[in-house]
Amino acid sequence: MKLLSPIEIGNLEIKNRVIMSPMTCNFAKDGFITEQMIDFYKERAKGGVGIVIVEDGIVDVPLGNNAKNPVAIDDDKYIPMLKKLSSAIKKYGAKAAIQLSHAGRRAGRVTLENGYLEVTRGQIPVAPSMIAHPFPGQVTPREVREEEIEEIIEKFSQASRRAVEAGFDIISIHCAHMYLCGEFLSPWANKRQDKYGGSLENRMRFVLEVIEKVKSIVGINYPLIARMNGQxxxxxxxxxxxxxxxxxxxxxxxxxxxxxxxxxAVLYEKNFIPAEAPIGTPEGCIVNLAENIKRGVTIPVAVGNKVRHPEFAESILQRNQADIITLGRPLITDPYWVQKVAEGRYQDIRPCVSCCYGCVGNVLKGTPITCILNPLVGKEGKKEFKCAPVNKKDEKKVLVIGGGPAGLQVAISTATRGHKVTLWERERELGGTIILAKKPPRKQELHEIIDYFKNRIDQLNIQVELGKEANEKMIKNFKADVVILALGGNSIKPDIEGIKENKHVYWALDLLRDDYTDIGQKIVIIGGGEVGLETAEWLAERGKTVTVIELLPEVARDMVHAVKFPLVISLNDYGVRILTNTRVKEIKFDSVIIERNGIEKVIEADSIVVAVGVKAENELESRLKDVVPKLFCVGDCKKPGNILDAVHEGFKIGLQI
Structure with missing residues (x-):
């Protein structure tokens, strides 16, 4: 398998062709590497990758900052912890690399889901030209002066010295993503009239001077990687x-x-691929861009952004479209991706579905990253989060009721520890809300979560009974030591005049589950959250005329931008009408009456779809409290949340039994 074969970068041999790409994690503290970060990267090195590239090391704090908690490499005081990190990586046979970066205009404000974070401590960010980053709310930078350019080049070179002293085998220079080096390269961001702007030769001058200065420090044979945009x-x-x-x-x-x-940062234009490559983006979406670059060079070319499956990764190498595969989010989800490939255990790889919730989403919140399917991200060194096996005498008979994400995860965590687990599911298939969530356009990748859970259920010999709706008597007769309720939630039914009387009112989850076809042409959706918008897209794809009504000023305000933006663009393309700051006053047999800005209007509707969330389903819990020895409630039946909440809570409950 070519993926697992060695390759040379310069004179340095790499044991295989899989690189962990640099990703902001928000694990650093005051610029310093933390033990949490060391444990995180060490686990990925242990999992078998050829190179671990540590996230951006900022060469110029605070003007070069790119996150709330970036790694700093602009002072010698950071070397000891950097050295501890590189040593931890190399202990497991991986080469240790670090990416040197200056955020340029992106340093003014880090865009968060709930606003902006000033990361330059009051200073105006610098850039080749006074052009703000296109994301809303960004600060217009000042044009960096020539004497400052020389200082920044020196900062790159001194950062490279620190990287070498800290034991890193490789340095990556960040020339992508319209950070400072990438800004100088691009006529889109560089409008200078001096020797650093204009022609391609001039636009490359800054980056080439950085490389030359770095080489003067590390030597001409030290392996340098350049990360650059292919589009x-x-x-x-x-x-x-x-x-x-x-x-x-x-x-x-x-x-x-x-x-x-x-x-x-998220920016969506027609035919322009975003860095996040979110769910729905085709696998290998930038392979053709790597192939274009490969035609111009003889050195190894690495490609990633969205390569998730080993068979696909291997095909890229076999077709000579690239020489190395970079994995980012898939290694967050499963640190042992490479090891499992080497052992032929493809089905055991915990799948990254590019949902962006725990990784990109948390970075945009300014919080440490996690993953919907890997609750151990950021907790790799904490023994209390390990699924340690119980003693034989402590083994329990466990009954899990509900086969959605929370129920499946708690069953797996509990069985992994040695308990005997039975799972009842009232439907005829496992998956719960994931079955519904994968129905809208671009969400089909979610089926891999169900496939993964089913595989783990089989491996752990968990007894599954489908089509079995539990009641108090059945549960009591089962005589379990522990009962875990994972029943999901019930759709919220808002108090709107006419909602009970009219038969053409549907609940979004029921509509997705039962796939009603006789609902007419004109559809009004009440609720502009994630479910409402995705249901709107699902209906629009089927040719329906859709209007979405949202009470708040913004639709899907809690949705990860990386996933939300392409969804909103798609809705616009379909002609879906979205009304914010709008209240539904009454539902009639052929219309809804709305109020917006104090003015009432009538919108014709053949059917109304309600998508205003779910509430906890805990009636059975109250009846079982005094019936079973030990009772837990997990997922939406305890507190409504998303799939990340469900899986992580299920994992934690499994550790308590």
Whole structure:
């Protein structure tokens, strides 16, 4: 298998062709590497990757900051902990690399889901030109002066010295995502009239001077990687110019190119691939861009952004479209991706479905990353979070009621520890709300979660009984030591005049579950949250005329931007009408009456779909409290949440038994 074969970057042999790409984790503290971060990266090295590239090391704090808790490498005081990190990585046979970065104009404000975070401590960010990052709310940078350019180049070189002293085998220079190096390269962001702007030669000058200065410190044979964009929006570098940039980077001494895309924050334009490559984006969406660059260089070219499956990764290498595969989010989800591939255990790989909830979503909240399917992210070194087996005398007979994400995870966690687990599910298939969540367009990848859970259920010999709706008598007769309720929630039924009387009112989850067809042409959806919008897209795809009504000023305000933006664009393309700050006053047999800005209006409707959330379903819990020895309630039947909440809570309950 070519994926597992060695490759050389410069004179350095790498044991296989899988690289862990640099990703902001928000585990650092005051610029310092933490034990939490060491445990996180160590686990990925232990899992078998050839190179672990540590997230951006900021060469110029605070003007180069890119996150709430970035890693700093602009002072010698950071070297000891950096060295401890590199040693932990290399202990398991992986090469340790770090990416050197300056965020440029992106440093002014880190965009959070709930606003903005000033990361430059009151200073105006610098950039080649006074052009703000296109994401809303960004600060217009000031144009960096030539004497400052020389200082920044020196900061890159001193950061490279620290990286070498800290024991890193490889340095990656961040020239992608429209951070400072990428901004200089791109005519889209660089409008300078001096020697650092204008022609391609001038636009490359800053990056080439950085490389030359770094080489003067680390030596000409030290392996340097350049991470660069393979695509830019209209007004940026063409594909031919990008290929030429790569060629000149090789001539300058770069030993490998890592191809990426995007702007370091969500930005969506037609035919422009975002860095996040969220759910619904085709696997291998930038492989053709890597192939373009590969035609211009003879050094190894790495590609990732959305490569999830080992068979697909291998096909890229076999077709000679790239030489190395970079994995980011898949290694967050499953640190042992490479080891499982080497052992032929493809079905055991915990799948990343590119949902962006725990990784990109948490970065945009300014909190440490996690993963919907891996509750151990950021907790790798904590013994209390390990699924330690129980003593034989402590084994329990456990009954889990409900086969949604919370129920499946708690069953798996409990059985992993040695308990005898039985799971009852009232439907004829496992998956719960995941079955419904994967129905809207671009969400089909979610089926891999169900497949993974089913595989683990089989491996652990968990007894599953489908089509079995539990009641108090059945549960009592089962004589379990522990009963865990994972019944899900019930749709909220708002108090709207006419909602009970009219038969053409449907609940979104029921509509997705039963796939009603005779609902007419004109559909009004009450509720503009994630479920409401995705149901709107699902209906619009079927040719329905859809209006979404949302009481709040913004639709889906808690939805991860990386997933929300393409959804909203799709809704616009379908002509879905979205009304915010709007209240539904009454439902009639052929219309709804709404109130917006104090004015009442009538909207014609053949059917109304209600999507205003779910409430806890805990009636059975109250009846069982004095009937079973030990009772737990998990997931939406305890407190409504998303799949991340359900899986993580199920995992924690499993540790308590």
């Amino acid at each position: 830019e929006p209209e007004g940026g570098n063409s594909l031919l110019e990008i290929r030429e940039i790569a060629r000149r980077l090789q001539l300058a001494g770069i030993k490998a190119i890592s191809v990426s895309v995007g702007f370091g």
